[in-house]
Amino acid sequence: MTDIWPDHLFLVGCGNMAGQMLRRWLACGLDPARATVLRPSGRAVAQGVAVVTDYPASLPAGTTVVLGMKPYQLGEVAALLAPLCRADVRIVSILAGTRLADLRAAFPAAAEIVRAMPNLPVGIGEGVIALHAEAALSVASRTAVEAFIAPLGLAEWIADEGRFNEVTALSGCGPAFLFRFVDALARAGEAIGLPADQAARMALATVRGSASMAAMASESPAALADRVASPGGMTRQGLNVLDADDRLLKLLTDTLVAARDRGEAMARGE
Ligand SMILES: NC(=O)c1ccc[n+]([C@@H]2O[C@H](COP(=O)([O-])OP(=O)(O)OC[C@H]3O[C@@H](n4cnc5c(N)ncnc54)[C@H](OP(=O)(O)O)[C@@H]3O)[C@@H](O)[C@H]2O)c1
Structure with missing residues (x-):
């Protein structure tokens, strides 16, 4: 089977939602050694998953960063994280209401940025995840994102980012x-x-x-x-x-x- 997992996964915040996503990815075969969680509390998340309270000096090549903190924390997180997000880093943001343009301004050097709006049943693989990405996202990257998200449930690409509130009203709420x-x-x-x-x-x-x-x-x-x-x-x-x-x-x-x-x-x- 093709490896659907990023070379490395770096989760910024691992609360209710990102925690559910990580739980499901681990249950579906993600190697815990390939995941790192940054959370201020330093609380453990799962056997074998490294938890840090400070940013590392660098991120491994091919890292996918999942932004799972609160949307208002984007500024403080980006100040420390953006220098680590180079052209081989993909960012998946679950920050509700945070537009792609604001994410791109916060992480100018990152290879790709994808917005994802998950709902709670992702933890049991029966969620709905609305996805939206920059127009430049290649077909190969799109396929890789879909494969990585697939264990969580139904993934639906949203062509018009302006529709995210409608999507959130239906599947998020x-x-x-x-x-x-x-x-x-x-x-x-x-x-x-x-x-x-x-x-x-x-x-x-x-x-x-x-x-x-x-x-x-x-x-x-x-x-x-x-x-x-x-x-x-x-x-x-x-x-x-x-x-x-x-x-x-x-x-x-x-x-x-x-x-x-x-x-x-x-x-x-x-
Ligand atoms: N809950 C939902 O149904 C839902 C649905 C779709 C999208 N979302 C989005 O998911 C995101 C998280 O929501 P949530 O409900 O999971 O919140 P949450 O349970 O409060 O989790 C927030 C996480 O952020 C961490 N955190 C706090 N300050 C931080 C900082 N300065 N830097 C990095 N991480 C920090 C917290 O760390 P500690 O664990 O150490 O406290 C915690 O793990 C939000 O952006 C929200 O818009 C949520």
Whole structure:
């Protein structure tokens, strides 16, 4: 099998998100000796992965740097990291709302810079990762990035960087919206008389089983919904409530718009 791993991986920050990504990469065969984590706390991350609290004098040739600290820390990190990022270093940034142009200004000598917007299920290899890169990214580099990201889940290139807030609203915030849906399904079950704990177990298993089924099906989720709803039956009667005046569609559109708008406001510093 082709080696999908960078010659060396240098993670700047390894908290909730970068930590999930690293965990998955290690589970999929990344040699821990090829990874170094920089984090101020110096806390260990995994067996065999070096953790440092200061920047090394240099980075090994062919290093991929993952920027996994908070976006507002870009300036202080770049002041120390940029001199190490030469023409053989690739940067993958997961900093929400930080544009490619700002990353390029911060790391002028780096070979390539890729923006990635992961969501939390990357830790179990079932995440969604939106990717955006400078137009100059070669086909070979694009392929290498895709291979490196593939263990995390579905990778989707975003042609227009201006769409990152929309992408984040859907897949970045999506896990929380689905958690709410599962909880509401359970509480609705309780409201019509089921024991709370049983409704909770059934709601979660129903969502998990249905999502897996939809992922394997050749038909769209919309078609699947109609196929399981016979005219005059119980499912159809329930769907009629969700579908009336596009009730569910409007609710979710309002939800994504609110999340998207908040992303835009934060980018303006509000
Ligand atoms: N959480 C999400 O769902 C999500 C989704 C997409 C993108 N992101 C992006 O992921 C990034 C990290 O978010 P998070 O939720 O993982 O945050 P987090 O859990 O707070 O992790 C932040 C990490 O940055 C490290 N750090 C703090 N100060 C630093 C410094 N001066 N230099 C280098 N590293 C420093 C911390 O080190 P210690 O561990 O030593 O404290 C920690 O490992 C953000 O840019 C965010 O926009 C997050």
